[in-house]
Amino acid sequence: MRIVILAFDGVFDTGMTVLLDTFAMANELAAMSGFARPPFDVKLVGVRKRLRTALGLTTLVEPLSAIRKPDWLIVPAINAKQPEKLAQALERRDVREALAQLGPWHAKGAGIAAACIGTFLLAEAGLLDGREATTTWSLAPFFRQRYPAVRLDDSRMVVASDRVVTAGALMGHLDLALWLVRQMTPDLATLVARFMLIDKRASQARYIVPDHLAHADPLIAGFERWSREHLSAGFSLQDAASALAVHTRTLQRRTEAILGKSPLAFFQDLRIEHAQHLVSCGYDLETIAGEVGYADAATLRNLLRRKLGRGVRELRAELR
Template sequence: MKMDVLALGGVFDTGLAAVLDTLATANELAAAQGWPAPPFDVRVVGLRRRVQTALGLQVPVQAADGRAADWLVLPAIGTKMPPALVAALATREVRDAAAHLRDRHAACTRIAAACIGGFVLAESGLLDGHEATVSWWLGPLFRERYPAVRLDESRMLVASGDFVTTGAAIAHMDLALWLVRQASPELAAVTARYLIVDPRPSQAPYVIPDHLAHSDPLVGRFERWAREHLAQGFSLAAAADALATSPRTLQRRLEAVLGKSPLAYVQDLRVQHAVHLLQTSRSDVEAIAAQVGYADAVTLRALLRRKLGRGVKELRAR
């Protein structure tokens, strides 16, 4: 399988290394298992003759030519917060990268983008109409810039058509293992064991809900109101009245900024607070359920399992 890894200026050091190390490990393990040839022919390519990582290291690159390849992999650039990211996306190199991605896709190369690399892929327009994920704290910005993309930032990895996107930082390794899995599920499994990587289907356990809320004044006010009334049954009408807006406006604003309803966001806050109480107190599950607005522990247990994929015992053990 031929793969080009496109390193842009300021590439995220950990992300680039995670992709290359995972594929190199898979090649070594394949050789140990008697494969006749390495399954992955990997090149690191660049749009500029000299590429420097976000931490200042020089990356040896080959020219990003039009060689036939199965996959082009786009690691993140090392810009993590919205203002700096918006500035980075306006650079000539990102525009050139977007054009290069369109050319490579037209030549039947599939594209995988990790973390903030998903923004560069979205700049090309190729993701329009497709499902995608991105670093969880950048969901509001992504949704605002690329409304034609069906974003679900709660997921760790999303495959849609010829494209694969992943969530934040270490999800570069999830992406690389997914690519290995396309060649051999067995090889991917043993590679993951050597690297001590557990499957992580969701970013939900890592999300900080109030961090997302601060991207919009009305959403931020709703977040503060919801926390103050977490133990009470949720009422959209009561929330809208307290915030001097209409239920429809509040519903539409949360959908636009966070991609979820007010009730779904309140559930996120309840899950976050419940996990905090499970890990920092000796209260039983019934008492914790009452503190976060549920009538019984059964409902809370089901919500924790659905949202986080973990039960009470697992969460308390952590």
């Protein structure tokens, strides 16, 4: 499999090196397992001949204009974690030059993939319009506002859609690399995961910090504060809207646009976050259920397992 990693000045160092290390490990383990030749031919390329990472390291790369069509082209994250800085980075000349080539390459049969903030570059090139995709959860509100034509589900770790693949936040680069190894051979992917201690993570949901997302919009920030004050009392859309001096439809629309979910769903996210905190403090489940507005512990137990993929025992074990 011919893989090209397209990196830009200011690339997130860990994202780039995780991709390189995972494919190198796969090649090494493949040789130990009797493969006749390395399954991955990986090249690091850039718009210019020299690349400077976000941490100031420099390396020579092959020029993008000199390579032939790969099987997969991967775009790692640029280290621009704030919406304003990311918007500026997306307008850089080197970035625009590269984006212009992504669509034609995909049209010729190349797979295009990205992780974390790299997914913004795929969206900027129009490759995600009408598709399901994921991105780094921390910038999901900005992504939704900038690319309304993309069907974003930021709870998922990896989303594949017609040879366009997106992966989630920061260490999602690792999940993306392992997904590509799995396309070559599932057995090799399992071996790589065991040697590199990679856990299977189908979802980003348990890593999301709800109040960070809420701060993307003043109305949502106010709704978040109201919700935290009323976790034990239960949810009322009318009460929340009245407290914020807006119509219920306004709160509903804004929450959907910024967070990609209903006001009730966000309220439940805050309940789960608080319940996790109380579990870590050692409270019994009946007490926790009352604190977050559930009539009984069984309802909360089922919700935690459905949303987080783990029960109370697993949560307590992780905190030991």
